[in-house]
Amino acid sequence: xxxxxxxxxxxxxxxxxxxxxxxxxxxxxxxxxxxxxxxxxxxxxxxxxxxxxxxxxxxxxxxxxxxxxxxxxxxxxxxxxxxxxxxxxxxxxxxxxxxxxxxxxxxxxxxxxxxxxxxxxxxxxxxxxxxxxxxxxxxxxxxxxxxxxxxxxxxxxxxxxxxxxxxxxxxxxxxxxxxxxxxxxxxxxxxxxxxxxxxxxxxxxxxxxxxxxxxxxxxxxxxxxxxxxxx
Numbered sequence: 001x002x003x004x005x006x007x008x009x010x011x012x013x014x015x016x017x018x019x020x021x022x023x024x025x026x027x028x029x030x031x032x033x034x035x036x037x038x039x040x041x042x043x044x045x046x047x048x049x050x051x052x053x054x055x056x057x058x059x060x061x062x063x064x065x066x067x068x069x070x071x072x073x074x075x076x077x078x079x080x081x082x083x084x085x086x087x088x089x090x091x092x093x094x095x096x097x098x099x100x101x102x103x104x105x106x107x108x109x110x111x112x113x114x115x116x117x118x119x120x121x122x123x124x125x126x127x128x129x130x131x132x133x134x135x136x137x138x139x140x141x142x143x144x145x146x147x148x149x150x151x152x153x154x155x156x157x158x159x160x161x162x163x164x165x166x167x168x169x170x171x172x173x174x175x176x177x178x179x180x181x182x183x184x185x186x187x188x189x190x191x192x193x194x195x196x197x198x199x200x201x202x203x204x205x206x207x208x209x210x211x212x213x214x215x216x217x218x219x220x221x222x223x224x225x226x227x228x229x230x231x
Contacts, residue, residue, distance in 0.1 A: 003117055004045060007031045008038045008064065009053035009079060014102070018051060021106045022113070035059035042068060049116055051109070052096075053079045054087060062094055069095035073148060075116035075161050079104075092202040097162040098188060115188050119165050136171035138231055141211060141220050143167060152211050162187060163207045166200075170221065170231045179228035204229060 005027050009015040012033055019029045030045060032038040036058045042050075050068060054061035065076050078091040078099040088099050097116055100109050134146040140153040145168060150157040159167065165187050170178055180200045204221065207213075213220045222230055 002026055002028045003048040004028045004030065005113065006038060006041060006045075006047050006050040006052075008033075008035055008051070008056070008061070010034060010056045011053065014053075014079075017106060018109065021110055025110060025114075027113075035061070035064045038064065039067065042072070047072070047074050048120065049075045049077070049113060051077045051079060051113070054091070055081055062090055065091065065094045065096050069160065073159075073161050073164075075120050077109075077112060077116065089198070089202050092199060093206065095160045097160065112188070116161075119187055120161050122165075136168065136174075138171060138174055138220065141171075141231075143171060150211075157210050159207070159210060162203055163210070166203055166207060167211075170229060174231050177224045177228045177230045182228070 007018050019031045022029045030041050052061040075097040078096045080087045081102045134144050136143050142151045
């Protein structure tokens, strides 16, 4: 079955272009020019990934991403016309997994789509079976890679796909420092550069908040300054 991708952008030429490139890769595409029209699709369709423009007149991409994260864990890629850290951090804070700045090369967007879907299939239930045990745990923190569940002292915690992937990688390397560069490469399959560390930092911060951890007195995720993170 082809992966199903939602595209929402009020700039029709851009939405149409993205649709063509995705269909050339044999993806099934649901395309909308307004966020309001996309809401019904989100609730009625089992999506594998969403591409959302930030600047839309009815409901902006940030709000649409927030609504998606209320009930869904599939990856979200944000499109922003501004090369500003604040927009990117806001999107990541609301649960986006990646962002692409306009104007962009369509093939770059397709590469990011493929990278997000690879990661999602690896860690999401029913997408791909893992040979190793699905249970990873440490001191009351437990994740199940097959059911995509996270528990802290038996209390369920809702994680975005990227947050889940980061935690999975850290638990798989328990006791060993994992560099920000390695985390970025394994999750995004993209070239690491200086600003990439900001992306990892934002996801780590929100992951800590959800599992009741702090950078100052870490119970689970310890920052090794200048090196990376470890559990």
